[in-house]
Amino acid sequence: MLTRTLERKQPAPVDVHVEATLGEAIGVTFQQVQKYEKGTNRVGASRVQQIADVLQVPVSNFFEDMPAEATNGAGGAGRPSALHPELMQFVSSDQGLALIRAFCRIEDVKVRARVVSLVKALAEQERS
Structure with a gap:
């Protein structure tokens, strides 16, 4: 009976270097x-922006060749599998990025809720 030893695939040294350099630049290990690369952990919008900034590319660069059904399909638990076009437009705009960055610095959950309420009220006011 042959016993096989399972070799754990080790990342190439260049991969470790690139991942470590990127991680250091965005503040993660x-x-x-x-x-993130394997899809084990979700990458939030602000983190995608940080990565784009480090790589000196627009956020939209990460989504250029995405198939159309990926933006309209549903992922697990009924969530969309990708960002909706209006969210991509928002995340790619200077105002959207400024709002995301500022909002992420607010630690108080109640203050965040008030900010969301304010933005909703302003949006409703615009409709009138």
């Missing part, structure tokens, strides 16, 4: 970057 290279293991976290690996989890």
Whole structure:
């Protein structure tokens, strides 16, 4: 009976270097970057923006060749599998990025809720 030893695939040194450099630039470990790469952990919009800034590319660069059904399909638990076009437009705009960055610095959950309420009220006022 042959016993096989399972070799754990080790990342190439260049991969570790790139992941470590990117991780350091965005404030996470290279293991976290690996989890993003494998899809184990979700990458939030502000983190995508940080990565785009480090790589000096527009956020939209990450979504250029995305198939159309990926933006309209549903992922697990009924969530969309990708950002809706209006969200991509928002995240790609200077105002959207400024709002995201400022909002992410607010630690108080109640203050965040008030900001959301304010923005909703302003949007409703615009409709009138």
